[in-house]
Amino acid sequence: MQDVLILGGGIVGAGIARDAALRGLSVTLLEKRTVGWGTSSRSSRLIHGGIRYLEMGDIHLVHEALAERAILLRIAPHLVRPAPFLFVLDAREYWQWARVGVGVLLYRLLASGHGLGPHHPLTHDGLVTHEPLLGGAPLLGGALYQDARGDDIGLVRSNIEAAKAAGARVCEHTHAQVHVHSEGVSALLPGGKVISSRSLVLALGPWTDAVRREIGLPSLGLVSGTKGIHVTFSGERFPLRHAVALRHPDDARVMFCVPEPEHGRVLVGTTDTETTESPDHLTVGDADVAYLMRAVRHLFPALDLVEGDITGRWAGLRPLLRQQGATSGRTREHHLHQEGRVLTVAGGKLTTYRKMAEETVDGLGGILQQSLPPCRTADLPLP
Ligand SMILES: Cc1cc2nc3c(=O)[nH]c(=O)nc-3n(C[C@H](O)[C@H](O)[C@H](O)COP(=O)(O)OP(=O)(O)OC[C@H]3O[C@@H](n4cnc5c(N)ncnc54)[C@H](O)[C@@H]3O)c2cc1C
Incomplete structure (x- = not known):
């Protein structure tokens, strides 16, 4: 039985896999296509606070994203540059x-x-x-x-590599049939193998609501x-x-x-x-x-x-x-939604992925009723 099953291998899923594995959890990440295929390879590649979000009065987001910018410049100077x-x-x-x-x-x-x-x-x-x-x-x-500026797909691959080095299993081209039950989840892989897990994280970017429907979770219209x-x-x-x-x-x-x-x-x-x-x-x-x-x-x-x-x-x-x-006026903040043993991560930006991952793994500690070691991703260099 795994501790965490993650659906979605964009920057958010990759960041969560790395953080969770570094904190000693057993992790499997399933990606329907190849890692980073979705939004995370189609961004403006800015690692930024977002100067225009100041106009929207989103001071909290700008402040948080600027702090994340500083962290990424430190831990990934080969992928993020001033x-x-x-x-x-x-x-x-x-x-x-x-x-x-x-x-x-x-x-x-x-x-x-x-x-x-x-x-x-x-x-x-x-x-x-x-x-x-x-x-x-x-x-x-x-x-x-x-x-x-940052290399968006490079950041995904680097997080995946670091997650694997910390023990996570990553399966690409894997569209599983997922069944949620009171003890956790089971995922039937295309080859017939079943993975059981004590918790499920949905890090599906724009696919969030469609996949929630597919696996029978309430339709919340999060994204x-x-x-x-x-x-x-x-x-x-x-x-x-x-x-x-x-x-x-x-x-x-x-x-x-x-x-x-x-x-x-x-x-x-x-x-x-x-x-x-x-x-x-x-x-x-x-x-x-x-x-x-x-x-x-x-x-x-x-x-x-x-x-x-x-x-x-x-x-x-x-x-x-x-x-x-208005579309350009919508917030880039993120939101964590918990229902039983399922955590859905919605919203956010490439720039804030690490923070989103940290909050998600903190949330997993509660779901698994386990005291987890502190997050280390703000200090450990990315490969
Ligand atoms: C035009 C544009 C410009 C942007 N510019 C910036 C920028 O400059 N700076 C910034 O900080 N942010 C920017 N962003 C935002 C940023 O790119 C996204 O917030 C971020 O990439 C989202 O990552 P994610 O992991 O949530 O989603 P995604 O990268 O979309 O990952 C979701 C993954 O889930 C997979 N998937 C779908 N269904 C399943 C399934 N059933 N099972 C398994 N896997 C599945 C998909 O294949 C996909 O790989 C921009 C976004 C866009 C669109």
Whole structure:
């Protein structure tokens, strides 16, 4: 009998497997496809507090995520690296000038001792000195702030490797039939083998509600995904040196253009739209690509980028907690739902996965009525 069965091998499931195994629990993780195949390989790859969440008043989330950013920079310097960002303001946005200046200073303050470098307002000339490609854009000015970029799928694989090294069993391409009962769960694997476990963790991102239905758990509607697409350009065609955060000229949504020299490309994203598409079959719509192209052409008119210059495109579904309101205004906080021996982890971000995993494993201690050793994932380096 296992202590924990985890369904879902995204960043959250991988983080939980590592933490639980390090605390001495016997763990099996089942992933329907390959680890990281879902949302965790389709993010904007920012390890960030989320400067735009300050506008939503989500101070707690920003503070927590900035603390996690500091931890990931320390334990995974090969996968997460500091990145200075320029927040640019369109000439029409003069009334935002003071607001952005205060915003980046607050961001610095919330990062406490982990600010990573200078945060301050910039004039138009100051912006262009940092990033000459901005010279042709109708900009008022902006601000310099510090964040980090991460390798999302690299973080998943690294957590899986560390989980296995700590004794966890990880089965990919495994869609089990799971039966929940009062003593725990049993999972019938495709080959006919049965795994019994004293507890079940659902770390299923945007698949959460569908799989809960599949295994007969009450339908709670925990997650409501919004679709985000990214496109890439080659570094030669789009020789951006500095990461840029901008407001889209159509609707003022914050989006990013981020150079990824290690991949020889610039990543542009993202969108945030309601969708009825299944996370198994997401599509990159023409309208979404056109939306990103309008922003890029507005900010970098001299490059004359066209859709034919796009070298890559993909879509992901954010596993956001179900809430009323505009898509981009929904919280990125997470929630742990317990029913008997089942824990469902919903919401969250790539950046906060470690904290989500820690809270989940703390919760497992209660379910298993076991006093577990303290979490060590904030200190142990990732492989
Ligand atoms: C466009 C976009 C941009 C983003 N940008 C950022 C960012 O810059 N920074 C940030 O911090 N966060 C970002 N996020 C959020 C972040 O990517 C997600 O919060 C995170 O990856 C979710 O991880 P997860 O493990 O919960 O879900 P997933 O990665 O989706 O993992 C769930 C897994 O469950 C598996 N599964 C499904 N059904 C079953 C089953 N029956 N049995 C077993 N396994 C099953 C799936 O195959 C999948 O691998 C972004 C998200 C999107 C969509």
